[in-house]
Amino acid sequence: MQTHTEILAKSNLNNGISLHDHLQHVSYIADIYSRKLGYNSDICKYGAIFHDIGKAHPVFQNRLKGIYDNNQIDFRHEISSIFFIPLVEKNLHDNIIDMVIAHHRSPIKDVREQGIIDLINLEGNEEVFIRHSEPWEEWMPIALDILESLNVKVRKINLAEAKDFFCYTIEHCKNKRQGWSEYKGIMIGADHLASAVNERSLSISERIFEIPDLGYFHSENRKSTIYPLSLVNTDNNKKHTLVIAPTGAGKTDFLMKRCKGRIFYTLPFQASINAMYERLKNCLPKDSDIRLLHASSRMLLNNNSSYEEKALQAKIGASVKVLTPHQLAGLICGTRGFESMAIDIKACDVILDEIHSYSKVAQSMVIEIIKVLLKLKCRIHIGSATMPTVLTEEIKKILGGSELIFDVHLENKILDTFNRHKVFKHKNDFFIEDIVEKAIKKNDKILVVCNRVTSAQQKYIQIKKTFPDIPIMLIHSRFKRIDRNNLEKKLIEYYANRDVMPDSCIIIATQVVEVSLDISFDVMITEAAPIDSLIQRFGRINRYRNEKFIKEKIIKDIHVLAPAENKKDCLPYDKDIIDLSFGELPDSEILNEKDIQRIIDKVYPKIEIIPIGTHLVWEGDHFLLKELCHFPKSVLLETLNIESACCILQSDQEMYVKGNSEIRTALEIPVSRSVIFQKNTKYGISKYGNHPIIIDDTMYDSNLGLVWKEIENFL
Structure with a gap:
């Protein structure tokens, strides 16, 4: 048998793999998919073998x-591939056509007009054939x-048989009804x-779609009165779960114990995703297939991570995948690859943690995602x-009501043991330096949280000037991705770690610290924000519970600045919500945990489903x-700024052009998509990678991040 190693599937500049080897590798994995997911093995095997034979x-x-x-109409190899499908049994033909003809292009109304029906309409049957x-x-x-x-x-x-099947394929695609192809x-x-x-496909294929070993979370030594949810029996036959409990009550363990299959763990922010990924790596067996997915996820994997581990992150079949709900938005928008996403998540356990932490549009998106997950039989x-x-009641209704939901809340007497903060409200920020000075004398660790990057930068400059000898760090979303990852790591491992840095320090941050970062500081100074965001921020202060905490009722101070007077300065939040939230907070009193739900309901008496x-x-x-079709992009995703714009420094331009995707990602600075419409750069926009806007090096500082006065409204 001849394998024709000279016939390539990819160019020598792109791994140079032979067509035989590529088809063999894909067939290995497709066969595993069929066995582990319950699909017809012959269809999967032959679809994989035929998909690129053209x-x-x-x-x-x-x-x-x-x-x-370049002047010729593009050649589409998947069209040439279908000529060989008649080699297998006729009853397999239709599903194999689906696998082959549409794995790159929608058959009709493709964004490049390169689908088989698009080309037929442009050239006619005979010319295309x-x-x-x-x-x-x-x-x-x-x-x-x-x-x-x-x-x-x-x-x-013979050529006539190939043409007959070509014509059959055209009719097959034209007659497709509404739906999607598994x-x-x-x-x-x-x-x-x-x-x-x-070539690692065979070894990889045996590891994918494995249910994770959650023995760590079920072990008896995880039970403690310190974490009241650890004492709640999770062996409940109800399919879905809803748990409302304070930070430190054991929600993560509880949610993991409720899972029975592969897990998709969603969180709202990059920092919280990174922290959860590291946490799960430490909790699950060493060989567990845990992956994370966000714009900078490949960079979080350290230098000891294998190429294989980095390459797998966005692919399907993980035992546990940690991501944002935005990565699931293709399920509701029908964007490219949504079918494989649906196959991946079908019948899995999906954890939606901190579901409240989204904008109105994003919250509507999450609700629609829940509806689709239910269609895919997810728990x-x-x-x-x-x-x-x-919002709780709306979600309960969507999930099917009390008959299907294990609904868990803590009693007031338990909530009383979570009282940990005394709140002080201030009319202006003149007091900041006095509070910082007193905290330093007590050797406290201080966390300052701002709503906007520019405000955080200004406070960093101000406080650093006043306290030059105190370790201080600024963290927000407008750093190079590689710098942002390093700052997060430094925050957790150095500044927040009393064993490494026993003395006082100051962290200035934006909302990036709100959710799931495992840090515990002693004093907070924060700008006013919506009550749900404030509660999350407060959770970074006096976070760790132990017997001493409960017995001595240790309380730490939170200082909240009054809202700005005009709406613009309250962005990205709604001024009315901020004003109401600030008004409902106690002043110079302990914030009782059992009162928080009442305050939240006062601020949000109704929800606006966009x-x-x-x-x-x-x-x-x-x-x-129509089945086999997808949308090239989504206006909704752009509205949510999910596919965010980015910029790079002029000095990084050459490295960006020559670098691989990992290097390019590391150099990018995330900014609002609105930035690309600004005319504030003399260097233009790169033609490579994510097409970043190229900015002058003077607009970036290693301590401050991006300092771009012209577009500060978008930062």
């Missing part, structure tokens, strides 16, 4: 060598050799994973320290897209 065509091979005519088949007698035997070496029973296919999802997932790990577990009752139906591919139980 790359044996000389036009594609020449293109890999840099020989092609000739361009993708000829010279048939030259390359068809090579393709058959490769297929035979992959254990496909081959025979010569086999397309398997194909995309297997192709992407195999392309990432190549949904929701945890929060602060959630308005009206209508986003025009952006969705689901309408009730009806899927609105």
Whole structure:
């Protein structure tokens, strides 16, 4: 048997793997998918083997060598691939067509107009067929050799038979109804994973889709009166979970114990995702397949991480994946790859932690995601320290009511043991230096939280000037991604660690510290914010519970600045909500934990569900897209700024151009998408990577981050 190692699937500049090897790797993984997910193994195997066989065509091979005519209509190898599907049983044909013809392009209304129906409409049947088949007698035997070496029973296919199947495929695609293809999802997932790990596909394939070992969370030594949720029996037959409890009550353990399958753990912020990823790595067995997913996730993996570990992060099949709900938004928007995402998450446990921490539009998105997760038979577990009752009731209704939800709340007498903060309200920030000075004398660790980057930068400069000998650090979202990751690590391992830094220190931060960062400081100074955000911030002060904490009722001070007088200075929040939140806080008194729900409900007596139906591919139980099709992008995702813009320094431009995706990500500074419409740079926008705007080096400081006065409204 000839494998034709000279016939490539990818160019020598892109790993240079042979077509035979690539098809073999994809088929390994597709076979595992079929066995572990319960799909037809023959369909998955043959779909994987046939999906790229059209790359044996000389036009594609020449293109890999840099020989092609830019003026010609693009050659689509998946069209050439379908000519060989008649080699297998007829009853397999339709599903294999779905796997092959649409794994790169929507058949119709593709963004590049390169789907099979798009090309037919542009050129006509005959022209498309000739361009993708000829010279048939030259390359068809090579393709058959490769297929035979992959254990496909081959025979010569004449041109007429190939054309007949080409015409059948066209009608098959034209007659598609509304819906989505699970086999397309398997194909995309297997192709992407195999392309990432190549020859390691066989060893990788045996590890994917494994249910995690959660023995650590179920062990008896995790039970303690210090963490009251650890004493609640999680063996409840109800499918879903809703738990409202303060920081430090044991929510994470409780939610993990409620899981029965693979886990998707969602959190709202990058910092909290990173912290949870590290926490789970320490809790689960060493060989567990735990992954994280956000814009900078590959950088969090340290230098000891294997190429394999880095390559797997965004691929399907993890035992545990830690991510934001925004990464799941493709499920409701129908963007590229949504089918493989659906296959990945189907029937899994999905933890939605701190679900309250989203904007109105994002909250509407999360609610719609929950609805789709239910269609995919997921078990949904929701945890929060602060959630308005009206939102709780809305979610309960969506999940199916009390018959399906294990609803857990702590009694008031237990909540009383969580009283830990005394709140002081201030009309202005003139007092800050006095508070900092007193805290330093007590050797306290001080956390200052601002609502906007510019405000945090100004306070950093002010406090550093006044206290030059005290360790101080600024952290926010407008640093280079690599610098931001290093700052988070430094915060947790150095500044917040009494064993490493026993003396006083000062951290200036934005909302990036609100959720799930495992730090405990002694004093907080914070700008006024919505009550739910404030409660999360307060959770970084006097965080750790122990017997001494409960017995002595240790209380730490929180200082809250009055809201700004104009709406602009209250951004990114709503001034009315901030004013109401500030008014409901006690002054010079202990904030009682049992009163927090009442305060939240006073601030949020109703919820505003922003209508986003025009952006969705689901309408009730009806899927609105034609099967095999997807949207290239989503207006909703852009509105949420999920696909955020970025900038790079002019001095980093050459490294960005030459670097791989990991290097490019490290150099990027996230900014609002609105920035790309500004005309504040003489260097323009890069043509590479994420097309960052190129800024002058003077606009970035290693301690302050991005200092861009012209666009401060967007920062």
